[in-house]
Amino acid sequence: MKNLSKKIKDKLVEFENIINYKFNDTKLLNRALTHSSFANEYKKRDLKYNERLEFLGDSVLGLVISDYIFNKYESYPEGELTKIRALVVCEASLAESARKLKIGEFLLLGKGEEATGGRTRTSILSDAFEAIIGAIYIDGGISVSRRFILGNLLETIEDAVNGELLLDYKTELQELIQKDNKYPIEYKVIKEEGPDHNKSFFVEVLNDNRVLGKGKGTSKKEAEQAAAKVALKRVEK
Structure with a gap:
């Protein structure tokens, strides 16, 4: 955690306790929780933000969910599996999981984004959730990522299968x-x-x-x- 302020360190430890995973490289978690608006306000610091991690996390998420429903629902055709996956990984579903983890409280946002409700915005929460998956994947590998993803989205998968989930x-x-x-x-x-x-x-x-x-x-x-x-x-x- 070298070069991170004590306040940020404390918040990261608090968040690690919430997600029940301790990072080997805490800078990855800090990056996952850093929005581009925050980095833009402190350009001289050359801060890394979460968009690249989001890109990686999106792919890991898709793989884990696809693998799980492919094996769990053996009688379902490709079209039905595609529909279920789309419901599970959509912005609204991911943002809801992010809210349960209180991710909004831990985000580093620019003042403008903060003032306009960024901590509760669906798109920002969804992106941060995927970025955290990306960070966990780099830090701990696919097994740890799978545990995090299914631990937070299993109920969402079941709702999608049972027709209780609509794209928002x-x-x-x-x-x-x-x-x-x-x-x-x-x-x-x-x-x-x-x-x-x-x-x-x-x-x-x-x-x-x-x-x-x-x-x-x-x-x-x-x-x-x-x-x-x-x-x-x-x-x-």
Whole structure:
């Protein structure tokens, strides 16, 4: 931990206790928790931030999850396995795991990022979670990485398999819109069809009285996600 301040050292030890893994090279963990906005504010220090570790962690994560569900669910076809993996490794799922580990409290963020809610932002938390995986992989190898990943995502895998997990397009849309728009996002049920036991809901998502997208689902929640998915494609264009 040479060259790290005592305050940072103490925070890293606290985080190691939370994840139940002690790094051989604590600088890797510090780098995993350092956002580019922090490094940019201290350019003279030439600090390393977590984007490269995130890149590596993303690959390790994909391999571990693919290996696990491939062996666990032997009767599932390739298409179903792909769908499950996508749900497990999506931004929203990873950010939720990051929140459980309180990763946001340990991030090194620039003042601007901090002021705009960076510690709770889904994209930043998701990236940091992957960066930590990358750091653990370099420091301890694939077995330790696998233990960390499955220890934090096993419940998410089960929810995905049981159909209890949806890709969180609503959160992605919210974050994208809020970057430069002060108006809230609203979801409105515009129509319901079918009997109570087999009902379909039709929802539109609005921002500043503009319809951004429409969606259909067997529940209001599913229809809202479908509408948000459509809206995302339009807004991103």
